[in-house]
Amino acid sequence: DIVMTQSPLYLLVTPGEPASISCRSSQSLLQSNGYNYLDWYLQKPGQSPQLLIYLGSNRASGVPDRFSGSGSGTDFTLKISRVEAEDLGVYYCMRVLQTPITFGQGTRLEIK
Amino acid sequence: EVQLVESGGGLVRPGGSLKVSCAASGFTLSSHWMSWVRQAPGKGLEWVANINQDGSQKNYVDSVKGRFTISRDNAKSSLYLQMNSLRAEDTAVYYCVRENRPFDYWGQGTLVTVSS
Numbered sequence: 038d039i040v041m042t043q044s045p046l047y048l049l050v051t052p053g054e055p056a057s058i059s060c061r062s063s064q065s066l067l068q069s070n071g072y073n074y075l076d077w078y079l080q081k082p083g084q085s086p087q088l089l090i091y092l093g094s095n096r097a098s099g100v101p102d103r104f105s106g107s108g109s110g111t112d113f114t115l116k117i118s119r120v121e122a123e124d125l126g127v128y129y130c131m132r133v134l135q136t137p138i139t140f141g142q143g144t145r146l147e148i149k
Numbered sequence: 150e151v152q153l154v155e156s157g158g159g160l161v162r163p164g165g166s167l168k169v170s171c172a173a174s175g176f177t178l179s180s181h182w183m184s185w186v187r188q189a190p191g192k193g194l195e196w197v198a199n200i201n202q203d204g205s206q207k208n209y210v211d212s213v214k215g216r217f218t219i220s221r222d223n224a225k226s227s228l229y230l231q232m233n234s235l236r237a238e239d240t241a242v243y244y245c246v247r248e249n250r251p252f253d254y255w256g257q258g259t260l261v262t263v264s265s
Contacts, residue, residue, distance in 0.1 A: 076251040078194075085244060085255040086186075086194065097253070129194055133251065136208040138184070138196035 039064045041130055043141035051149045056117040058144045060130035065110045066093075074134040077106055077115045080143075081126040089128075090115065122148050151175040151254045153245045158259030165235050169259050171228040171245030179203070179223040182248035185230050187241035188258070195241075198230065199248065213239075235263045 040063040050056045066073045073093035078086040088097040090106035093113060103118040117124055125148050130141040157169040171183075184199040198209045198219040207219050218231040228245055242258040 078252070080194075085257055086252075087255070088251055088253055091251040097251075127193075131194075131252070133248075136196075136199065137210045138199070140194045140196070143193045 038137055039132055039135075039139055041132055041139050041141040043128075043130060043144050046142060046144055048144060048146045049149055050117075050120045050146060052122055053119050056120050056124075056146060058115045058128055058130075058146075060108075060113045060115070060141050062111045062113075062132055066113075066132055066134070067110050068134065073109050073113070074132055075106075075108070075113050076131045076133065078129045078131060079124075079126050080129065081123075084126075086129065120146070120148065124148070151247065153247065153254055153256035155243065155245050155256045155259035158243065158261045160262045160264065161235055162265050163236060163263055165263070166231070166233045167235065167261060168229060168231045169243055169261065171256055173226045173228065173245075173247070176247070178221070178226045178228070183219075183221065183228045184246040184248055184252065185219060185228075186244045186246050186252075186255075187239075188244070189238070189241045192241075197243070200228070232261070235261075237263050239263050 042061045044059045066075045075093045077090040080086040094106045105116050127143040127145050129143050152174045154172045161167045185197040200207050200219045216234045220229045240263045244258045245256040246252045247254040
């Protein structure tokens, strides 16, 4: 199975400061159509996960532009340009193209 | 408005069975693959199973193969997960998820607790 590894697992960020989360796949997620099949989700406290970024770098509808996704192949990054208090929660990367679908371990972001 | 509402969770003894359901509304269920994703208390997300639009293709994570069965009734706009031979490690919140490449809508989840 393809293993997804996130780092760091914990982030403590001051509002207004940037944050970055890395996600590495044990196999390339780049397909012949040029798309990277890697998505990012945020689970806020007490809520269900919500989609942030799909196909590596596309923001989902309603997601603020301070969130961006980048990377290709096996290495991906989620960046928050200026963290806000509402961004706290656990961030997960996920690969989906073949089963079993797998998630990273999650990165907990807390606000100072 | 797309809504996914899970039900049927509860307390079950090890070795027992439980069937959880997901009522879909606000979209045409028959147009989408659907998944179940679970989250053990204080843990991360784990994909469990998915099913294609007409129910002819089903996939499972290895840890539930032979014990869980995913199914759907498009006429009733419902998704199901039949869970047999339950173990303590199956204790989790089970989320119903719409696949729109990516997973674009998630239900609120239903808690399944396996304990004696």
